[in-house]
Amino acid sequence: MKAITYAEYGDPDILQLSDLPTPKVGPGEVLIRVRSAAVNPVDWKVAKGYLDGLMVVEFPAIPGWDVAGVVEAVGLDTPEWSVGDEVIAYARKDWVQGGTFAELVTAPVRTVARKPKSLDWHQAAGLPLAGLTAYQLLARLGLKDGETVLVHAAAGGVGLLAVQIAKALGARVIGTASEGNHEFLRGLGAEPVTYGDGLAERVRELAPDGVDVVADFVGGVLDSTLAVLADAGRHGSIADGTVAEKGGISAWVRPSAEDLTALGDLADEGRLTVPVAEVFALADVAKAFELSQSGHVRGKIAIEVSTN
Known part of the structure; x- marks a missing residue:
């Protein structure tokens, strides 16, 4: 699969488009084919090493925690989801390595909720974190x-x-x-x-x-x-x-399927929308990071990973 990776801390120019194996799907996880992923300031802060004292980073690392996509496979003991389900997730794990700026990402079911029908893929990706x-x-x-x-x-x-x-x-x-x-x-x-x-x-x-x-x-x-x-x-x-x-x-945000479902319900009730400022291709994540670092963005920055 194609993925954005970095092998050391640094500025956005450390990011590169890499070919990696398909992630293994553990018990209680789903494999998501990524349609869109959203950029958050924490993504480039982690890549710069600002959170090194807080989180374990295993290199080469794939950045990104927000995702909207389709369930490609399910792990053992995962009755909540089936192949083909459209989902969103704040797919943060206990360490930084297999993130969402990739064609495929695994996510624990505790982080996953159904994609709101009222939001497009980029809006949906911008909702979780x-x-x-x-x-x-x-x-x-x-x-x-x-x-x-x-x-x-x-x-x-x-x-x-x-x-x-x-x-x-x-x-x-x-x-x-x-x-x-x-x-x-x-x-x-x-x-x-x-x-x-x-x-x-x-x-x-x-x-x-x-x-x-x-x-x-x-x-x-x-x-x-x-x-x-x-x-x-x-x-x-x-x-x-x-x-x-x-x-x-x-406060520090926690992954929560229950809370994310509540947000999705608000969206489908017409009481919550997610403005998207700009959409970048997967190969242009470095440019997306630079835009985020500028601090002059109203709305979310999305990464279009696939269209099907």
Whole structure:
């Protein structure tokens, strides 16, 4: 099979298109023929070695954790799935080696959910990691119908999904973004505010008594978070581990077939969509990494691996 690999840590130019054997399918796993895979910032961060102290990487490694595709084979004791099923997965394993930027990838069934019918292959591939990150943080913060939530980086890949999930839960959503993304956020149902100096004052103008929940998807905004949080409010971050020292939750996304199914249901109910910014060929993953590193992407970056 064709796959993108790297044999050492480094910049995107370490990536190369390689020929590799078909992966072995272990018990409790499925083999997925990849239609589309999505790029997340963590993919190039792992390839640069930024997570070396956290995760085991076995070289040569195939990057990528998001996937949408068709079940090609099933392992032992896998009653949940059959050959031909259309699926999505946040296919993160306990180590980094056999990722999703390949024609075939194995995934534990605990990571796999049915592909939402309402999303195309690239949208579906962009849902798992970002969607689960948003969904799980909001769930841990206990966001409820009628509450007000401030979403930091609301127009980013995770934030724009958090906005939609929060709206689906019945919350009022205030979202930080550059002015160029304000109309986009209004279209998702959020009330946009410009980030930067004076943010707390701008949020207080919209919510004089403070907000019930703050979900931080960018980091470096703890002071603003605390300044707008209502009494007994809850806050959490995926990008700032120090929030725990101030009563917040520091979160790291987990694979979950159950949570991913819930996200798929929201999509098929018309309450969640996944904007796709750009689609690259498998051979051009390095270019996709460079675009992701630029930090100026609204929506997901997808890798088209096959069309059948």
